[in-house]
Amino acid sequence: MARCYIPSDGPDSWRGFLAEPDKHWKTGHSAKTLAHSWEAEDRLPHEIDSLIRTVPRYEHEKPELLLAVPEWKVPLPGGRRDSQNDVIALIGVGRDLMVAAVEGKVSEPFGDTIEQWYAVPSEGKTERLQYLCRLLEMPFPPERHLRYQLFHRAASAVIECTRFRAHAPAMIVHSFSPEDEWFEDYAAFVTTLGGSPQPDRMTEVRVSRGVKLQLGWARGDQAYLKA
Secondary structure (H helix, E strand, O other), rough: OOOOOOOOOOOOHHHHOOHHHHOOOOOOOOHHHHHHHHHOOOOOOOHHHHHHHOHHHHOOOOOOEEEEEEEEOOOOOOOOOOEEEEEEEEEOOEEEEEEEEEEEEEOOOOOOOOHHOOOOOOOOHHHHHHHHHHHHOOOOOOOOOEEEHHHHHHHHHHHHHOOOOOOOOEEEEEOOOOOOOHHHHHHHHHHOOOOEEEEEEEEEEEEEHHHHEEEEEOOHHHHHHHH
């Protein structure tokens, strides 16, 4: 993975990082909508700011966006395919450095369930799923109806938080769906981890080695669906 990154010239700069730009870079879809939302101002989107402030210890803080990198890849054991996060954001909040793995959504689902993804349990898939379950302190094999994508997005936050020597990992779903589509899948995952899922609020769970992971669903500004 490259360690040097070129500053953005605006939302269109994000297009080149997509695995399939012609397929995913469309008005009303998550990739383009998310890019315009995060590029609109030189700070956190207001709904992400508000979401972070729902954590009791951050209630009176002013979260500061230090760095946001689109399509950030996090290597995982058990195969060559990394977890490609829509955004990894470094956020200063109080005395903490938060590392947030952000997943943008409009109407797109979270991909395969564990049952679908693990239908043919190869050696590589078994190694990866066992690793994710250990990291998130979930039983192996996990419940079959849970979405695999949420496992490796949550893991990305924990992994990169450790790598940046930070102590506040977070996974945030930044949803622009007027109907909160797929919230029930997010809620099922968070509940399994021991959290209390609510839109526009963070919930905290404990994962491997006592790490406190924040999980949140932020409702994005739907004006960006027309960008």
